[in-house]
Amino acid sequence: MDERVSEPTEKKGTAIWPWLRERMAAARHGWLGIGLSAKLLVLTALFVTLAEILIFLPAIANYRISWLNDRLTAANVAALAAEAVPGRTVPPALRNELVRTALVRAVAIRRGGARRLVLPPVTELTIDQHFDLREPTDLTLVQQLSLRLSQIGDAVNVFFAPDDRVIRIVGLLGPRYDDVIEVVLPEETLKRAMVRYGMNIVYLSIMISLITAALVYFAISALLVRPMMRISHNMLSFGENPEDSSRIITPSGRADEIGIAERELAHMQRQLTQALFQKNRLAQLGLAVSKISHDLRNMLANAQLISDRLTTIPDPTVQQFAPKLIASLDRAINFCNTSLRFGRAEEAEPRRELMRLKPLLDEVAEGLGLSRDGKIAWIADVDDQLLIDADHEHLFRVLSNLTRNAVQAIESKSDHDKADAIEVKAWRDGRRVFIEISDTGPGVPKRARETLFRPFQGTTRKDGSGLGLAIASELVGVHGGKLELVDAGLGAAFRIEIPDRAVR
Template identity: 60%
Template sequence: MKKASEDRTVLQRHASHSDDENVGEELSPARIAIQNGLTAPKQAWLKLGLPMKLLVLTVIFVMLAEVLIFVPSVANFRVNWINDRLMAAHLAALAADAVPGGNIPPPLREELLTTAEVQAVAWRRDGRRRLVLPPRAPLAVDAHFDLRSRPELGTSHEILVRLGLIGDALRVFVGSGQRTLRVIGPLGNNVDDFIEVVMPEKPLRAAMYRFGLNILGLSIIISFVTAAMVYIALSRLLVQPMMRISRNLVRFSENPEDQSRIIVASERNDEIGTVERELADMQQQLTQLLRQKNRLAQLGLAVSKINHDLRNMLANAQLISDRLSALPDPTVQRFAPKLIASLDRAINFCNDTLRFGRAQEAVPRRELLLVKSILSEVGDSLLLPRENCIAWEMSITPATLRIDADREHLYRVLSNVCRNAVQALESTEGDRSGGRISVKAWRDGRKVVLDVEDNGPGIPPRVRETLFQAFRSSQRVGGSGLGLSIATELLASHGGTIRLLETESGTTFRIEIPDRSPHEL
């Protein structure tokens, strides 16, 4: 029997557990519906525009402020209403006390109690307590309230009393209104005297409801009027300018290259005016940048088209130069190797035409080179010196100075810088004689420093800011502005730098190339 009882208990627990699981499974759609119901207001709020959100929030905040005003107002109304009843009860008590012999006729007592809206009145005067207007029938008091002030208890007690009055007022609203109240109030200037009344709560509740409805209606009107004024003010000051900015951003994103879509900044001096001006500058820069990118793309396409034909032309010139090198003429034998080397470089440049704009140049193959030989080669390629036109000076300390660099990269750097100097001297108006290009080289610790100096017209201040940026630093008509940009990139691959030195006249570039660290050798 015991075993059977235990089996039944186990079965009942199992069945109960199964029922709980089934209930859980049945409630899962309800839970999903509740979750959907919770997320629906959030989605609806996100769909609202900024003006509507501002209006709703303004109404909510003003109504919240009205609620904060309403609660103490209702509590104050309750106290005033009860004080009015105490005052009426005091007058009724004085009238009853004036009756000769103290025997109040029942009709008079009923009229006094009805007029004062109380059920009984008692007072304490001159140290004696007396029931002035007795009740019609025995009463059961449900709540007691003492409205006498106690300044001797301090400010904290007054605050607690005020909060208690607010709580009492709210209990009147939520209660049934069928309670009987006993209220004690001050009587005259003597602190020991007081008046005591017993009154029904129902008239108080009705009066508070009427007052509450009046306050509610007035609060709604004030809320909407205030919300409308705040909405109009904030809409003009903040919302409309922000919507203008957002519309401009959408319109500008459709065609950033159209300058007519750039926002026109207002003359405001606040944060929104600052945003408009900064946005206008940013859009202007972006439009110029996109136009420059398009021009670069078109330039790249054009270069790629001529690259094939140019390589063929240079290949033919290379074949002809090879045949010229077979002639026994001494002058031909002197210049043919240089011509062949120049053609080889030109062909390599054609093959690497589109290299600019990639992540980086080819990794430099560094070796120790004689600076003098590189500079001589650069001078020969540029036909320097040029008699009665451009002098070519080299000052290398010591004469056997070696530099740790890629030969081809270093040649391109020096060639670009010196070619710019030659072009600057050739562009000088008037007498072009007396031009001079000098290169000084020396070792400074673990780096080699080269100064390339010319006595040309110098570089204008407006060009210096973009001097080493591609396609923006050229001063010569038809120039591409790539020379110094390529030189900067090639030197960066060596860990070196190039910069413009401040000089009173002419132009001086300083090139610094550090030696490789021991672990890189």
């Protein structure tokens, strides 16, 4: 029997939980789906109402205590009048008038331990509740708090008590704690008075709540909500077309967190717009390079065919420079074939080989004419037997770009003299080779250091493209190494680190 009864109960409870979770999820979704202004309005009204409730309960409790103390005072006056009657025999008419005026049914006084019924009740009364309004003076903070909570509970209980409830109130009659006055009265009168007072407070609270909620809502809306909505709307508008610079937010100039957010958002949007503009220019540049690459390669191929005939000329000077000219044309043709490789997400793996570094440096110096004209000293402090594990063409392009930048930096000086030089040092440290190229030029400005290896941003010359260092850094990177600017004191110095393949 018990098992059959408990089974439906368990199924019913199991069915309630999914329903309750669905309702909570729907309420949460509905709350999260409303706007910020609506949330602010609801929360403001809720919190103000909560504050009014917290004010209403102590207020209604204090009103009840004050009303009962007034009844004790009126009863005390009635008792004094009754005691003044000769023989202390109060006529019925006077007695009725005294208790009616005091709004009580009976009055008793206790002095020195002796209790006397001054105004006795006309009929027999049944007392439903007793309340002692005397407050000891030696209460602790916790006891005082407990007393206030008890008074609030008694005040709330008045609204739910029966209309015919009769209560007895005890209060002080004098300075002595044992001298008291006791009154018996129907609670219906107190209930009606508390209802009127409570309704007045409710009406006043509603008015204050509406005014306060409106003021708080409009103030917070003007200070926070509207600026946040402006930022969010701007973000949505900017996201539709990030390349449109007119959609960048205009900061309001505020000095608080909203102002900081606006300024940072404007800065970020400007950077993004510039980056997208630069990407588009790079894409256009790549398209242009792809269009001219084929024609330029054909032109260089024709020049290569013509230069091949120079090898048949017996002139010693021609025989000396013809192979270098042919090698340069081969390198140019190969560069045209791989010109678009820079824009790829991943650079192709280098064809690495173990080779001597000194001949490659001599080839770079010869290609730039440093070993012939003598205007800029070329100092190569490199061991002839130093080996490096790298791609010959990649490393040639890296060294050529860095050396060409050094030559251009020295030539840009206004006080160019014979002491200017480009010095190359190289050494091996375990399985890593370090190459350092320094010059006596003006050095790298501080403003250019942060964007030194970024395409089209790292140049310090008006006619520079800013691609040399970016390409060099990428080519070193595909070797597993790194290219960095080091402190040289005078001029600029770049250090290349190329690890052997075993380290990678």
